[in-house]
Amino acid sequence: MSNQASTVQEQTDHATALRSGLLSCTACGLLCAPSSQDNACRCPRCGARLNARKPNSIARTWAFLIAAYIMYIPANLMPIMETRSLFGEQNDTIMSGVVFLWLSGSWPLALLVFCASIFVPLLKLFSLTVLTISVQRKSTWHPHQRAKLYRFVDLIGRWSMLDIYVVTLLVALVQLKSFAAIQAGPGAMAFGAVVVLTLLSANSFDPRFIWDFVKTTDDRSNQTT
């Protein structure tokens, strides 16, 4: 470790690990100097594969993102729940589920489900698109804001799973033969795919790209903010 530290101190104007020729382990955080130029370098402490940046990050992010955009359409148009009761049949999409909650008087919950199932997936899709395009264009535009956006997307993404769990529980519980039975619809599958694909997309995006084109002198001046 000590000789690594000295190499860093010699190169204070190149303040990132990449520019100093070092790799930091994504699993355990150890900073290591790659022993050779080959790609199959492993972390000496935890054994994880070392990469300067996540491999094929941009391509993978786009692939998952585009797939998620496509699945978003059936997820919102197809019914996620089919209710059969004494009063007839009813097909619920995500939006009509929110409307039902709103009309039945529990508007805080309606708002919650709306946020988790409609607002958050859309926000994730758009945010990741903006982030990926900005990285591809080697933009230096507001890195702090973009880093915050990525952190936010990472934080709230999982909450879209809410509707999947609600459908699962309702399907299991509401099997009262003569009165009512709930079946899961094909929309649930598409919606699940959207959630998983956006999670994978956010996972493949490497936030370090946001900072790669920012010169160190720039962020010194931003430091006080």
Added chain:
Amino acid sequence: MLSIVGSAVCFILQISYHRGQMSSKSTQAQTVATKGTYIACPECDFLQEEVVLPSRGVAICHRCGAELYHDTPYGLDRTLAFAICGLMLYCLANLFPLIGLELQGNRSTTTLFGAVQAIYNQKLQPVAVLVFLTTILVPGLELLCTIYVLLPLRIGKIVPGFRNVFRLVQAVHPWGMVEVFMLGILVSVVKLANFAGVVPGIALWSFVGLMLMIAAIGQSFNPRDLWVFIEHRR
């Protein structure tokens, strides 16, 4: 009832753990906390010198403001105690019925696995697999792996394959979604309460406890402590 007993047992266990380990381990971790070594921010790759943190302090990246690492006193012991408690609650949460529904003498209850089965039988296997992974497999795996690594470590033994186990936990961690599932239960209860009586089961309370335990593990576990401790042992 059982869950209350379970959490009480674990609380006592945790206290006794702390009594036993007041002196040595955490001070070690702090003195070893290496001055003069560098780390790169995981979110912006900025190189910076590690600092020794005060108790419960958090190190923030100088450039992008991401959290680099935090300090929890007796972090590993706390993690172990929470994980053991979490495992007990996990067993209860999976063995007992989650919620029941009552409508004019008809009653249906479901366990978590029952719910997964119900949706599996409706030709939505991918959804069933997704629910199974995020609420049953990943939380259980995480708890087991944590205990597998940390329990022998307390008597100074480093278990075989612990590097792989560590990486496994890191990889599956984002896919454990117990807290989202709790919110899902809440929403379904409100939806059902309009037309039928909802009976909360033992597993529901266990799930609340499990959620708290997993959150507590996330707060107290700091991978740096683990590596510092292990390097010190070697």
